[in-house]
Amino acid sequence: MIRFFLRIFLFGLICLYLMAASLAMANGPDRKSPPIVEAAKAGNLSAVRTLLDQGAHVNARDNWHRTLLIIAVQQEDLNIMQLLMSRSADVNAANKNGITALIAAVQRDNFDAIHRLVQAGAQVNQADRMGWNPLMWAVYRNNRAAVHLLVNHGADPLLTNRQGFTALDLAKRINASPEIWSLLQPGSPSNPLLRPQNDNKQTRFPRALFRPQLAASRLIRGNPKAAVTIVEYTDFQCPYCALGKEAIDDILAKYNGKVKVVVKHAPSDSHRVALPAALYFEALARRNPEKAWQFYDLIFTEQHILREGEAGLSCIIDRLGLSDQERRQLENDRFSRSILATVEADLLEAESFGFGGVPVVMVNDILLEGYYSAETFSQVIDPILYKLANG
Incomplete structure (x- = not known):
């Protein structure tokens, strides 16, 4: 029964995105956010000041649990930021991911924002x-x-x-x-x-109690016949996922031919373009795997562009060098039933496994939650390869 309602929720999430895209409102305001939150997001200093004077809460939050101050900092709006701090905004409040x-x-x-926040007691x-x-x-x-x-x-x-x-x-x-x-x-x-603080200690990693579903059509980076499979649950707007991607790149280079990587999607609802980016990746993977990996590399390398929402995502797509026909096909493909089903299945799987966030990586049956360095990956992979080589 829980799985049934989860499927309804996830399909609803995707449908809401499709509706927003069709109305060109992907970056529109959150309907349930207080007026002062919308004013802060719009960079409307006068409206924010007026609403505060009228009794609006200086620590109001949006649907993603960001305070007004966090919103102002992320939008690099020093004027609103200074106004909020002058009204005793909580400089140490965090969003649901702990970001202050x-x-x-x-x-x-x-640096200007860093200096002001530290001076204010952050x-x-x-x-x-x-x-x-x-x-x-x-x-x-x-x-x-x-x-x-x-x-x-x-x-x-x-x-x-x-x-x-x-x-x-x-x-x-x-x-x-x-x-x-x-x-x-x-x-x-x-x-x-x-x-290293643990030079003389043997690190033990937990074994997963579940196994991800890997369809034969799934895009693979590396040697498809490699003995070590890294399944990466990711969010294209997550900064920790960008760090994790760098570590996995190092591992692919180090264990050339011995490791393969499969990308799965667990986009957060607080990242506006993470879901559409996942749809783009899977659509590219079906027709042009090389372009899919180019997109994957670009989106993490240039992740800051995604602050611009759909416009930033479109900019990354533009850099793939697709023809007009290929671009039109991509726009059609990303909303196809099979692409939506793939991303939905990944979301369902991540939810059913109980992941608290991303990145999450499985190296064969070893579970790594959070960002891990290439050195840590090696601590997992080396024993696997040794056991395979020595029976």
Whole structure:
């Protein structure tokens, strides 16, 4: 019975998107959002001020649990942001993924916003759902100015995220600039703090109690006959999924011919174009796998473009170099019954497995929830290959 209602819900979600697309309203306002939320999204400073004066809540949230302040930061609207902080907006409130206004500002390299939020009392060590704090995001983006500001205001480079690594570990993995090294740990980069903390410990990974359905028609990257299968549940607008994609790329290169990757979709309802992007990917996969993987690479590399909604997604499609006929065919294909059914089945599967979010990856029967580095993937893959080679 639960599965029945879940199917109705997911079909409804897709149908709502189709209706919005047909009416050219994919980026329109959320109907249930308070007027002040719509004013903030529209960048209407005067309306936001008036509504606050009339008693609207300064910490009002939209349907995705973002506060007005988070919305203003994500839209890089410093005027509305400053107004909200002058009215005592909660600078440490987070959305349902744990993203605070400060994390959002760091993700956008908006130093002015970062500085104002820190001065207003934003917690520099408050982490998101995956355990990533503002300093980790600043290091990942190689933003020296942000790292300097955060460290000077008490950001701790030794805090660990859910995967067990620190901002220092991250700096090592992305080959951060020398300036960032010096800010994180004065002195030599050979400081023993940089050594992996679990060198002498055997990491154990959980085995999944379920097995994903993989149709023969499913697009595969890598050797179709490879002994190791990575099934990736992803969301094209999720920043953690973009990080995970980089790690999987490294694994494909390292284990050339021994690993294959299958992409499945679990788009969040808080990401406006994640669902249409999934439909585009599957439509491309049916007719031109090479273009599908080009789209996959582009959308994660240029993920910031998706802030523009459907216009940003269309820009990525334009860069695929499709002919006019191919573009028209793609627009028709993405709304076909088979494409909708594929994405719906992925959503149902992810829901039935109880995933709390993405990325989620299965390496054969080993389950990895959240972002993991290429080194962690190797810890899973090496024993599998050894066992296969040695019986």
